[in-house]
């Protein structure tokens with residue numbers, strides 16, 4: 001019975017869909033055109049099969065990206081003799097006519113990425129030398145081999161920047177970049193280069209930036225590109241980096257060797273201007289134990305260099321090579337994710353300018369802080385995720401770490417830090433000591449004076465602003481642990497019982513705190529209401545994972561923007577007064593995973609209207625033994641919550657009834673509309689059968 005209208009509907013729908021898509025094509029065709037602004041024609045994605053001919057002859061920039069050109073025909077650009085920049089990104093180009101650029105003597109930038117120029121590379125290679133003024137050429141993503149690349153770059157002596165990224169180049173010899181005397185920038189990333197012959201970059205006297213990232217280079221020995229400013233060899237398979245022993249001055253400023261398999265600290269040029277050295281994710285270490293020598297001076301490595309049928313053995317004294325390299329300008333040193341168990345004495349001392357040192361994820365067990373080591377310029381020190389159980393501070397060293405601003409000691413095995421470490425660091429603003437088992441000074445009376453002071457003292461560290469003590473196994477805080485600081489960010493989460501049910505231990509910093517995390521600290525409101533009224537500047541408060549049964553008090557704290565109350569024991573929503581007052585500033589509130597009583601959710605409507613609840617759909621309430629989502633509750637709540645005793649089946653029936661009724665009415669209407677034809681069908685059938 002209902003089938004017929006359904007079919008009709010579907011038929012109509014298909015008809016309209018078809019009509020729409022046809023008209024869509026019509027519109028695209030009529031709009032086939034380019035945006036022209038200030039000598040720039042943007043014809044991106046216009047489904048063009050050839051270069052448009054209706055554009056201004058004074059065009060300087062033409063963008064034809066994402067058009068299925070396939071071939072750039074001879075003379076197809078002759079209408080635009082003033083063209084300086086041409087972009088043909090993703091144009092399915094296989095062929096560029098020998099004479100395609102005959103009239104383009106002024107073209108300076110040509111971008112041909114993501115095409116198929118390997119298909120007829122010889123003709124393309126013959127076309128390119130017409131571009132006498134070409135400075136930038138992008139050939140990335142064209143499946144070019146080294147021979148094709150060499151041919152294409154032949155005679156393009158004006159080039160300053162070339163990208164051959166994402167091709168299939170495997171080795172480089174001295175023929176590939178021959179004659180590119182003006183080249184400054186060369187991008188070879190994401191190829192399969194496993195070998196670079198000596199002399200491959202020889203003629204490139206102007207080369208400044210070389211990117212070899214994402215290749216298969218096993219080592220770099222005898223590195224002698226003195227003119228280079230930045231070298232990126234990240235994501236290769238390097239086991240060695242060995243600069244040539246020459247005394248020449250290297251211009252190198254940035255060296256990225258991250259994500260390789262280096263075993264030793266790279267042996268850098270003796271004289272360079274290096275300011276950034278990135279060594280993340282290698283296998284480096286210092287091998288005092290392996291060599292079984294008392295001093296690093298005796299560590300020697302022998303390199304076997306095989307070049308054709310020639311074999312050379314080079315012996316390198318690792319420590320002397322290291323100490324002869326010039327690191328006076330080094331500012332950023334990233335040694336994270338390596339195997340360092342220790343840093344040799346004097347290792348950091350010669351890096352006078354070092355401002356950022358990252359030693360995250362190594363195996364350091366102790367660290368000695370001495371005069372000039374780490375250097376006084378250090379601003380950021382990351383020692384997180386090591387095995388540090390001890391920090392040593394040389395005695396009588398006032399003001400070491402005086403520039404330090406951020407000190408990350410997260411996830412180590414520290415039980416304390418040397419006395420005065422943080423107070424001496426006059427500029428320190430951020431300390432992360434999370435996931436170390438420590439206790440804070442002052443310790444509760446009774447524990448004082450037992451053995452050496454093993455507590456960590458943050459009192460009177462006046463510059464400190466941000467402190468993370470997450471998961472430190474802290475006992476109940478004493479009242480003045482943060483006295484004399486002006487903390488704005490404090491993370492105490494995961495320290496069970498740290499506040500012992502009241503905010504009093506934080507009263508010293510209550511006026512300054514902006515972000516406070518008290519996640520999983522065992523707060524309960526069985527004794528008294530938690531009171532955050534003193535926290536006038538608090539913006540962000542995390543109270544999730546506690547056992548709060550009542551809403552905390554925020555009488556004066558009108559700055560609060562984010563409040564997290566998930567996973568508590570709240571049974572009622574905040575009182576109307578509380579919520580109205582809070583909502584003036586609050587932007588985000590999380591309320592889910594609490595056992596609200598469905599009969600005590602009066603403020604719900606008001607809360608919902610304020611659009612601040614981020615986990616709206618996940619808030620549930622308990623009704624006898626059932627759990628119901630709050631958004632599924634009927635809007636108007638009976639005052640005395642009578643339906644509490646009503647059987648749930650009945651409740652669902654009440655919820656479903658309106659929908660059922662609507663359906664029923666719809667069915668009736670349909671039935672009545674098609675009743676007549678249907679009856680006729682039945683009649684005719686009957687009639688037919690009666691003949692039979």
Ligand SMILES: *[C@@H]1O[C@H](CO)[C@@H](O)[C@H](O)[C@H]1NC(C)=O
Nearest residue numbers: 072073074095096097098099
């Ligand atoms: C361009 O012209 C040359 C002759 O000058 C011809 O050999 C070549 O096939 C032409 N290329 C295209 C793509 O038409």
Ligand SMILES: *[C@@H]1O[C@H](CO)[C@@H](O)[C@H](O)[C@H]1NC(C)=O
Nearest residue numbers: 125126129151152153154155
């Ligand atoms: C480069 O120039 C030389 C000599 O002028 C010529 O023999 C060679 O064919 C040219 N190569 C290309 C690809 O045009």
Ligand SMILES: *[C@@H]1O[C@H](CO)[C@@H](O)[C@H](O)[C@H]1NC(C)=O
Nearest residue numbers: 189211213232234254256278
């Ligand atoms: C080195 O190249 C890789 C890949 O392009 C890039 O992710 C990385 O940021 C580069 N390194 C530097 C220091 O620019």
Ligand SMILES: *[C@@H]1O[C@H](CO)[C@@H](O)[C@H](O)[C@H]1NC(C)=O
Nearest residue numbers: 288289290291292293294295
């Ligand atoms: C290291 O050398 C000392 C003597 O210098 C020796 O007693 C010790 O066994 C050696 N250790 C290893 C691992 O070779």
Ligand SMILES: *[C@@H]1O[C@H](CO)[C@@H](O)[C@H](O)[C@H]1NC(C)=O
Nearest residue numbers: 305306307308310311312313
């Ligand atoms: C081997 O060493 C000799 C002398 O030190 C040097 O002339 C030669 O270039 C080296 N060969 C290789 C392949 O490094």
Ligand SMILES: *[C@@H]1O[C@H](CO)[C@@H](O)[C@H](O)[C@H]1NC(C)=O
Nearest residue numbers: 305306307308309310311312
């Ligand atoms: C290396 O091989 C070449 C030819 O393959 C030969 O001329 C040369 O003398 C050889 N050199 C050595 C040191 O064996």
Ligand SMILES: *[C@@H]1O[C@H](CO)[C@@H](O)[C@H](O)[C@H]1NC(C)=O
Nearest residue numbers: 376399401402403404426427
């Ligand atoms: C602390 O930092 C300020 C600027 O951030 C700087 O001027 C001052 O020299 C630093 N103090 C020390 C002791 O380095």
Ligand SMILES: *[C@@H]1O[C@H](CO)[C@@H](O)[C@H](O)[C@H]1NC(C)=O
Nearest residue numbers: 360384385408410430431432
């Ligand atoms: C400290 O290091 C840990 C782990 O590397 C990181 O998660 C945390 O964000 C860092 N802390 C700071 C303040 O940067």
Ligand SMILES: *[C@@H]1O[C@H](CO)[C@@H](O)[C@H](O)[C@H]1NC(C)=O
Nearest residue numbers: 444475476477499500501527
């Ligand atoms: C926690 O507070 C209660 C009373 O408020 C007090 O009796 C108890 O000693 C406190 N515990 C600690 C460890 O301070």
Ligand SMILES: *[C@@H]1O[C@H](CO)[C@@H](O)[C@H](O)[C@H]1NC(C)=O
Nearest residue numbers: 571595621622624625626627
């Ligand atoms: C609410 O329901 C949950 C899940 O059934 C249950 O674990 C919790 O004890 C109930 N809470 C109350 C207060 O009834």
